[in-house]
Amino acid sequence: MRSEVTELVREDGRVRGVRYRTEDGELHELRADLTVACDGRWSLARAQAALAPKELPVPIDTWWFRLPRKPDDNVTALTPVVRARRFVLVIPREGFLQIAYFGRKGSDAQLRERGVESFRREIADTVPWLADRVDELASMDDVKHLDIRLNRLDRWHADGLLCIGDAAHAMSPIGGVGINLAVQDAVATATLLARPLSQGDVTAGTLAGVRRRRLAPTIAVQNLQQVLHRAVLKPILDGKRQGPPKPVVALMKAIPAASFVPAYLIGVGLRPEHAPEFARRAAVRGATP
Ligand SMILES: Cc1cc2nc3c(=O)[nH]c(=O)nc-3n(C[C@H](O)[C@H](O)[C@H](O)COP(=O)(O)OP(=O)(O)OC[C@H]3O[C@@H](n4cnc5c(N)ncnc54)[C@H](O)[C@@H]3O)c2cc1C
Numbered sequence: 004m005r006s007e008v009t010e011l012v013r014e015d016g017r018v019r020g021v022r023y024r025t026e027d028g029e030l031h032e033l034r035a036d037l038t039v040a041c042d043g044r045w046s047l048a049r050a051q052a053a054l055a056p057k058e059l060p061v062p063i064d065t066w067w068f069r070l071p072r073k074p075d076d077n078v079t080a081l082t083p084v085v086r087a088r089r090f091v092l093v094i095p096r097e098g099f100l101q102i103a104y105f106g107r108k109g110s111d112a113q114l115r116e117r118g119v120e121s122f123r124r125e126i127a128d129t130v131p132w133l134a135d136r137v138d139e140l141a142s143m144d145d146v147k148h149l150d151i152r153l154n155r156l157d158r159w160h161a162d163g164l165l166c167i168g169d170a171a172h173a174m175s176p177i178g179g180v181g182i183n184l185a186v187q188d189a190v191a192t193a194t195l196l197a198r199p200l201s202q203g204d205v206t207a208g209t210l211a212g213v214r215r216r217r218l219a220p221t222i223a224v225q226n227l228q229q230v231l232h233r234a235v236l237k238p239i240l241d242g243k244r245q246g247p248p249k250p251v252v253a254l255m256k257a258i259p260a261a262s263f264v265p266a267y268l269i270g271v272g273l274r275p276e277h278a279p280e281f282a283r284r285a286a287v288r289g290a291t292p
Contacts, residue, residue, distance in 0.1 A: 005025065006023045006024065008022070008042065008047060009023060009047075010051060011051045011052065011164070017162040018038050021033050036163075036203065037163060037165060037196070039165050039192065040167070040170045044169040044173035046166060049156070049171075052166075053161075056155055057157065059154060059229060061151050061153050062237045062240075064108045064109075064111065064150055064151050065104065065106075065148075065176060066106065066114070066146050067101065068145050068147065069102070070133060070137070070139055071099060071136055072096070072098060072099050076100070076132070079095060080095070082094075082095075084130050085245050086128070088240055089128075089129045089240075090239050091103065091104050091130055093130060102126070103176070104125075105236060108150075108151070114146075118143065119145075122140065149176075151175050152173040152175075153173060155221065158211075158214070159213060159214040160207065160211060160214070165210050165213060167185070168184070168189070171188065175225075178228060180269045183269075187217065187272060187276040188213070193278075193282055194276070195209065196210075196213070219273060223268065224268065234247075235247050
């Protein structure tokens with residue numbers, strides 16, 4: 004914890020661990036039979052192993068900021084708001100509201116050029132009950148731009164290294180499902196590799212097994228996210244629609260149980276993973292989970 008990997012240790016073309024810097028600035032080396040790169044969508048380990056992900060087109064970006072939450076705010080759950088080509092998500096957190104503003108990819112410079120006053124107005128126009136507090140945004144420095152990426156590696160491993168989670172396949176925030184996939188990758192990795200690792204028998208084939216197991220659910224969710232970008236978010240930002248496509252809304256109204264399909268894909272996924280027996284702790288009476 005609180006350490007930053009600065010480079011991979013390589014010997015004879017094989018990854019043998021990492022060099023890292025601790026909080027006090029000291030450099031260390033950690034050697035390992037296998038290095039698992041779970042360092043996210045800008046993975047340094049992946050880049051140093053010369054693994055390059057294939058980018059999928061993404062038409063949108065997001066900007067995040069916080070505003071104060073007041074006791075009489077009538078918001079208890081994640082609330083999407085669509086109005087006049089704008090899409091804003093209000094997420095109630097303890098003591099504050101976390102807000103995501105969606106816009107066209109590549110429009111960060113324009114948004115900043117228009118300035119904080121214009122941004123405050125846009126937010127107040129879209130979500131009128133926030134008008135009493137948009138002044139809390141002192142400048143555009145309070146609004147963080149997050150570049151949405153959707154990509155995937157063809158090969159998730161190199162000799163001595165395995166990429167999982169966003170390092171292997173960056174996910175969009177749409178559906179709030181990237182964390183599920185990253186955790187499922189980790190569980191699958193433990194399930195498939197614990198025994199070969201303990202026996203010193205990890206081959207390229209064993210590492211490739213993690214990708215084989217996780218590829219289909221990854222592709223399914225990324226495809227679903229692409230459909231949602233194109234069919235829901237982009238038309239809203241282009242002013243062509245005020246919400247999800249009408250046939251989808253009609254289907255959900257006619258057959259409410261149909262909403263089970265996207266909910267299952269997002270919440271559980273195509274390939275749920277279960278902690279292997281050796282990784283389970285015995286339940287302790289009275290312990291908080
Ligand atoms: C704007 C945005 C919002 C999102 N919202 C959601 C959401 O609500 N729900 C959801 O499920 N998914 C969401 N996603 C997707 C989700 O964030 C990712 O899919 C998920 O976090 C991937 O998990 P991960 O563990 O692979 O990577 P990360 O969560 O990115 O974790 C990587 C970790 O590695 C660390 N790290 C990186 N480099 C180094 C280094 N050199 N040395 C040491 N440590 C390092 C980082 O500090 C970080 O802790 C969102 C994505 C974006 C872009």
